[in-house]
Amino acid sequence: MAMGAEMGAAARARGLGGALLRRREASVALMIVALVVFLTFANEFFLTPRNLLNVGRQGSVVAIVALGQALVIISRGLDLSVGSVIGLSAVISAWVARATGGQELALLAGLGTGALVGAVNGGLFTRLNINPFIATLGTLSIARGIALLITGGIPISYSGGVAGFLGAERIYTVPVSLILMLVLAVLFHVFASRTRIGRNIYAVGDNPTAARLAGIDVEGTRMLVFILCGMLAGLGGIILAGNLASANPDLGRGYELDVIAAVILGGTALSGGRGSIHGVVLGALLMALLSNAFVLLGLSAHWQVVSKGLVIIMAVGIDGIRRGRED
Amino acid sequence: MTPIVETRRITRRFGDVTVLSGIDLAIPRGHIVGLLGENGAGKSTLMNILAGALAPSSGQILFDGAPVELGSVAAGRALGIRFVHQELSTAASLSVAENVFLGGYLAERGFVNRRRLNAGAREVLARVGLGHVDPRVPLGRLRSGEQQLVELGKAIAEEPRLLILDEPTSSLTPAESDRLFTLAHELAGRGVGIILITHRLEEALAHCDRVVVLRDGQLIVDRPARGLGKADLIVHMVGRPAIFTHEPPAAPPTGERLRVAGLCDGETLAGIDMSARGGEVVGLFGLVGAGRTEFLETLYGFRRARGGAVWIDGAPMPLGKVTEAARRGLFMLPEGRKTRGILPTHSVRGNISISCLAGITRAGLVDRQAERRLTDRMAGALNIRMAGIGQPITALSGGNQQKALFARALLAKPKVLLLDEPTHGVDVGAKAEIHGIIRDLAADGTAIVVASSELPEILAIADRCLVFAGGRVVAELGRDEMSEAAILRHAFALRADARQPDPPEVPAHV
Structure with a gap:
């Protein structure tokens, strides 16, 4: 990204090593390297194409949703509803597929559902001035409730078609969802760093008042990031449902934690204005590697839940200590 | 009689800038002293030093004739110094009574007795001319002038010995102002020393025993108000060469x-x-x-x-x-560079170009070469001094930050x-x-x-x-x-x- 490149240039004067350590993405990259080295020695199955591609597939949904969440957080917002949107979009998409048989229509319905919830989130924030934490906590519950109401709590089968292709197919052994994630990451990277609107997102998160006075449409920018985030959560829901060949109304429960963790691990500041798409992808990769480690080492899944929390606190803590020293 | 408070050659520097130099000022018991001066003359700095919020770079403060080192606002308050600021520092959703006794609430062994609290507040409110106000309503319901008076009530409830009032009448009605001055004279009659910062010259002349004028960090005049005219004061306040x-x-x-x-x-x-x-x-x-x-x-x-x-x-x-x-x-550069102007985590370049991106977008993407060219040219033309245009803007001095904001405005054409x-x-x-x-x-x-x-x-x-x-x-x-x-x-x-x-x-x- 433009700013990243410039700051990198300025930092080069202080030594490349120092610059690397100073980048927030560096801590997550180091953790990934450490974990990869450890797992390579701990389990002979880890460093096989099959396992690694599996890690990639499992991480891709978190990464895709995290792309949207990253833009929201960079603009100084927060979207807690993404897990519920995954479930609601999956259910609605499956329901449309079953009712009409139109696969493309089902895809659009899923994305549209996500965009709609995103627009509601954005509207609650920008028009009614409800803190996004609270607004999306509300829609988290509402969206989940609607998914349960529609299905009566019973999963809808959802196999084949676009969802099946995105969620379960492979191209030359590479999962489609992983390819889709990488393509989207490149697109979002260009969008965030190279377009006017992308740059406005950073400005709005950095100092909303200054951004408004500089002529930026602050409300419009906030609406857009929430809609994009909702849409990507909708896409995540379709992929997950396609993978399981079933749209469970409980799908995506708790995903908001993984998604927000990936964004924060990737070096995005909750105070807005700072963050990068490649950092977020790294963050999602670390989360996926951690899950993989617990499976390979045969550790309790309950400990995995604890470890997720520890990793977030550690990553942000290290950064806080480092920044505290600089001040 | 010893003055309540006396300053001896108080000097205060911020970095290389001297904002107060060698101020000698004495506030005797029962006197109302008017403090005048243009914005930036050093009034607030001097008062913050007296209240304990700032330490002087050199010089001495005597309280009741004995040298003191205040070190904190709490220390100043313990001596009986109260600074009533122009901006409200009240808690709008707490009740008026809670605000009057904020922090202590007249509590007995940790428990607040509402009846006692409200009765105490009524007494204080009556003294500042707010006898009609119900102490149980949230403070935010009051007009801003009334809130200002509550703030004053809060100060006098502690029976201060030295009361500093910063522009106390700026949001008061004439009737409220009169009430405030009656109270000020009453307090002075009981020996309280009062410093009144005001832009209203007629107030200073009508109600103060003495008038002190600061200009560019120096004490220019310290004279009895009697015999001074408004015209004299204006000359003293601005009398510097352009x-x-x-x-x-x-x-x-x-x-x-x-x-x-x-x-x-x-x-x-x-x-x-x-x-x-x-x-x-x-x-x-x-x-x-x-x-x-x-x-x-x-x-x-x-x-x-x-x-x-x-x-x-x-x-x-x-x-x-x-x-x-x-x-x-239309384009505006606001007051408050830090809070409303700069994008603090952006580079100097990012700060300059943010308002002109639409003009250099080609096929949906910002033309980074054009951005570099324009921002480099602006930084050169406006002589922005920095290590590099990719530096964070916060690393620049205030003047250079402001020049970067001008560059932003200029590129918005x-x-x-x-x-x-x-x-x-x-x-x-x-x-x-x-x-x-x-x-x-x-x-x-x-x-x-x-x-x-x-x-x-x-x-x-x-x-x-x-x-x-x-x-x-x-x-x-x-x-x-x-x-x-x-x-x-x-x-x-x-x-x-x-x-x-x-x-x-x-x-x-x-």
């Missing part, structure tokens, strides 16, 4: 670029009419609270307008939306540029450079409206001056009528008039 000289515009102004008719906001502004032509620098002067900032922000759409119309180059402009104003050629305190907190060298930038911009045909509380600045750059008071334009002075004395006379003279009608009794939170 540092900057005015250069006449390069070319006669062109056609009208900005017209404002009857702009009001339902709060401060009472129908502002003005216009500005291309190549012209229009200065806005006014005392604190006169409405200059409100005017610029309402014009730019940052605050909501309640009436009026604006034309840019003859075309009407919708009010209330900054994006619209910016699209039609405005037809009309609004500037609010463009050289606030900027050193003298950068100030002169910024004045040069403003003149060059005007020479290119931009209409410039600049609000400043520094008279020498207005005199240096403005081709015409509008004087604000009480939310209206009270005088318009052409270049040859502009002088410090003339401008100040208008700014002060209409004070009494502007206060005639009582402010409407609306709750403060509306």
Whole structure:
């Protein structure tokens, strides 16, 4: 990204090593390297194409949703509803597929559902001035409730078609969802760093008042990031449902934690204005590697839940200590 | 008799800047001392030192004749020094009574007795003329003047020995002001020392035993109020040579670029009419609270307008939306560089280019080469001193940050540029450079409206001056009528008039 490149240039004067350590993405990259080295020695199955591609597939949904969440957080917002949107979009998409048989229509319905919830989130924030934490906590519950109401709590089968292709197919052994994630990451990277609107997102998160006075449409920018985030959560829901060949109304429960963790691990500041798409992808990769480690080492899944929390606190803590020293 | 408090050669420096030098001041028991001076004269710094919020760089404070080191506001309070600030520091959703006794609540062994609390508050409220106020209602329901009086009540409830009041009457009705001064005299009669910071000269002359004038960090006058006149005080306050000289515009102004008719906001502004032509620098002067900032922000759409119309180059402009104003050629550099100007985690380049990205977008993408070229050129033209344009903006000095914001404004290519305190907190060298930038911009045909509380600045750059008071334009002075004395006379003279009608009794939170 433009700013990243410039700051990198300025930092080069202080030594490349120092610059690397100073980048927030560096801590997550180091953790990934450490974990990869450890797992390579701990389990002979880890460093096989099959396992690694599996890690990639499992991480891709978190990464895709995290792309949207990253833009929201960079603009100084927060979207807690993404897990519920995954479930609601999956259910609605499956329901449309079953009712009409139109696969493309089902895809659009899923994305549209996500965009709609995103627009509601954005509207609650920008028009009614409800803190996004609270607004999306509300829609988290509402969206989940609607998914349960529609299905009566019973999963809808959802196999084949676009969802099946995105969620379960492979191209030359590479999962489609992983390819889709990488393509989207490149697109979002260009969008965030190279377009006017992308740059406005950073400005709005950095100092909303200054951004408004500089002529930026602050409300419009906030609406857009929430809609994009909702849409990507909708896409995540379709992929997950396609993978399981079933749209469970409980799908995506708790995903908001993984998604927000990936964004924060990737070096995005909750105070807005700072963050990068490649950092977020790294963050999602670390989360996926951690899950993989617990499976390979045969550790309790309950400990995995604890470890997720520890990793977030550690990553942000290290950064806080480092920044505290600089001040 | 020993004075309550006495300062000996108090000096305070911030970095290389000396804001107070060698101040000797004594506040005897039962005296009301008026403290006057322009913005930036050092009044607040001196009072913060007396209250314990700031430490002096050198010098001594004597309390009851004994040297003290305050070190904190709490230490000052323990000695009986209370500073009532102009800005409210009250908790709006707590009740009036809770605010009066904030922190202690007249509690017994940790438990608050509501009846006792409210009764205590009623007593205090009666003393400050708020006997009609129910101490149980949330403070936020009160008018801002009433809230100010609650703040005063809070201070006198602690029976202070030295009371510092900063612009206490700025949001009070005349009746409330009278009540406040009655109370002040009553407290003085009981031996309390009072320091009154005010911009209202007539108040100082009418109610103070002594008047102290600060100018550029020095004590200029310390005399009994009796026998002093308003004219003397103005001369003392501004009596410094103009540092900057005015250069006449390069070319006669062109056609009208900005017209404002009857702009009001339902709060401060009472129908502002003005216009500005291309190549012209229009200065806005006014005392604190006169409405200059409100005017610029309402014009730019940052605050909501309640009436009026604006034309840019003859075309009407919708009010209330900054994006619209910016699209039609208006641009504003606000007061408060840190809070409203810079994007603190962005680079210098990112800060400069943020308002011109639309113009350099090709096929959906920002042309980074064009961005680099434009920002480099601007940084060079405005002489922004920095290690590199990729540096974080916060690494620059205030003056260079401000120049970067000017670069942002210039790249937005405005037809009309609004500037609010463009050289606030900027050193003298950068100030002169910024004045040069403003003149060059005007020479290119931009209409410039600049609000400043520094008279020498207005005199240096403005081709015409509008004087604000009480939310209206009270005088318009052409270049040859502009002088410090003339401008100040208008700014002060209409004070009494502007206060005639009582402010409407609306709750403060509306």
